[in-house]
Amino acid sequence: MGQAEFLREKALELGFADMGIVRLEALRGLSERLAERSRKVPFRDDAYGNFGHFVAPRERRPWAQALIVVAIYLGRYRIPPRADGYIGKLYLTDFYGYPPSPDYQRIAAYGEFLAKEGIRAESDPFRGLTALRYAAQAAGLGLIRQNNFFYGAKGSFYRLEAWAIDRELELRGSGGATARPCPANCLKCVQNCPSRSLSEPFTMNMGTCVSYLSSVGPILALSSRLLKDMGGWLYGCDACQDRCPFNKGQWEGVEEFPLLEEVAAKALPGSLLEMSYAEIQKTLSPKFSYIVPELIFRWKLNALNVIDNLALTQYLPQTRMARADSHPLVREKAAAVARRLAK
Numbered sequence: 397m398g399q400a401e402f403l404r405e406k407a408l409e410l411g412f413a414d415m416g417i418v419r420l421e422a423l424r425g426l427s428e429r430l431a432e433r434s435r436k437v438p439f440r441d442d443a444y445g446n447f448g449h450f451v452a453p454r455e456r457r458p459w460a461q462a463l464i465v466v467a468i469y470l471g472r473y474r475i476p477p478r479a480d481g482y483i484g485k486l487y488l489t490d491f492y493g494y495p496p497s498p499d500y501q502r503i504a505a506y507g508e509f510l511a512k513e514g515i516r517a518e519s520d521p522f523r524g525l526t527a528l529r530y531a532a533q534a535a536g537l538g539l540i541r542q543n544n545f546f547y548g549a550k551g552s553f554y555r556l557e558a559w560a561i562d563r564e565l566e567l568r569g570s571g572g573a574t575a576r577p578c579p580a581n582c583l584k585c586v587q588n589c590p591s592r593s594l595s596e597p598f599t600m601n602m603g604t605c606v607s608y609l610s611s612v613g614p615i616l617a618l619s620s621r622l623l624k625d626m627g628g629w630l631y632g633c634d635a636c637q638d639r640c641p642f643n644k645g646q647w648e649g650v651e652e653f654p655l656l657e658e659v660a661a662k663a664l665p666g667s668l669l670e671m672s673y674a675e676i677q678k679t680l681s682p683k684f685s686y687i688v689p690e691l692i693f694r695w696k697l698n699a700l701n702v703i704d705n706l707a708l709t710q711y712l713p714q715t716r717m718a719r720a721d722s723h724p725l726v727r728e729k730a731a732a733v734a735r736r737l738a739k
C-alpha cells in the first residue's frame with residue numbers, strides 16, 4: 397500500500413465518508429471560476445476579495461504541494477422536527493468551533509495522525525485554505541451541482557475539510573466516479589430559491605442569499621422585500637438543497653448530535669424573545685457562531701421576522717414583551733410586528 401492509500405485508509409477508519417488528495421496545480425481553473433462568478437453577479441468587492449487567497453494557496457504556505465480533502469456526511473444526524481425548515485441543517489450539524497461534535501474530534505484526530513506520520517499539514521477552518529467544494533470535486537469526491545453545492549454519494553449534506561500537505565501525493569476519492577450531472581431540464585433549485593439569489597445555474601448572489609442574510613449579512617441593508625423573502629428561516633436556508641432530486645430520501649437521521657435537541661428548543665421564536673442576551677450567548681453562540689457577540693441582538697430580530705412572516709400569533713405576548721428590549725432595533729421591530737399580529 398502506498399502512502400496516499402494509507403492516508404485514505406486512516407481517514408475512512410476515523411469515519412470520514414470519503415477522502416482524496418489533489419495537487420495544487422490541479423486547482424488553477426478556480427481563478428477563472430471566481431472571475432466568471434464575479435462578472436455574472438457583481439457583489440461588494442470586499443466580499444469576493446475575501447476569497448482572493450483561495451486561488452493562491454501557496455502564497456501563505458510556499459511549502460504546500462497538495463491538499464488532502466475529506467467529506468463528512470452530516471445526513472446521519474437526527475434533526476429535531478421543529479428545527480427543519482427553520483434552521484439550516486448544515487448549521488444544525490456543523491462542527492466548526494464546537495468540540496462536542498464527533499466530527500470536530502475526528503478532524504483533530506486526523507490532524508494529529510498526519511503530524512505523527514511526519515507530514516507537515518495545516519488546515520484553515522476559518523479563513524479556508526481554498527474553495528473546498530472546488531477542491532473536493534478536483535479530488536474526485538463528487539461534483540458541484542447547479543445549486544453550487546458539493547454533492548457526494550449521498551447528496552449535498554456534507555461538510556468538507558482540507559489540509560495542505562508538503563507531499564507530492566495524488567489520490568482520487570470514490571464519490572466522483574458514479575456521479576451523474578444534473579438532468580438537462582432541471583431547474584428545481586433555482587425555482588425554489590425564496591430570494592431569487594440563485595438566479596440561474598451555478599450563479600448565486602451572496603448579497604441576497606437567505607443563509608447569508610440571516611447570519612453574517614449587514615442587518616441595516618435588509619429591505620422589506622428581503623425580510624419577507626426570508627420567510628420562516630431563522631438562521632440559514634436549505635431551500636435549494638431540499639428541493640433537489642439528488643437529495644430525495646438521502647437524509648438518514650440515525651445518530652444523535654450532541655445537545656442538538658436542547659439547543660434547537662432554545663432557538664424557537666418564543667424562547668429567543670424570552671431569553672436575556674447573556675443566556676443567548678451561553679446557549680446558542682457556541683453552536684451557531686456566525687452570529688457574532690457584537691450582533692447578538694440579531695437572534696431576536698430574526699425571531700421577530702419569522703413571527704411576522706408566518707403571522708405566528710401565539711407569540712404575541714413575547715413580541716409585546718420585546719418592545720421593551722435593551723436594543724433599539726429589536727424594540728422598533730417588535731412594536732411593528734406586535735401591531736400587525738394584533739390586527
Ligand code: SF4
Nearest residue numbers: 589605606633635636
Ligand atoms: S440557500 Fe436559500 S436563499 Fe441561498 S441560494 Fe439557496 S435557496 Fe436561495
Ligand code: SF4
Nearest residue numbers: 541543578582585640
Ligand atoms: S435541483 Fe436539479 S438543477 Fe438543481 S442541483 Fe438539483 S438536480 Fe441540479
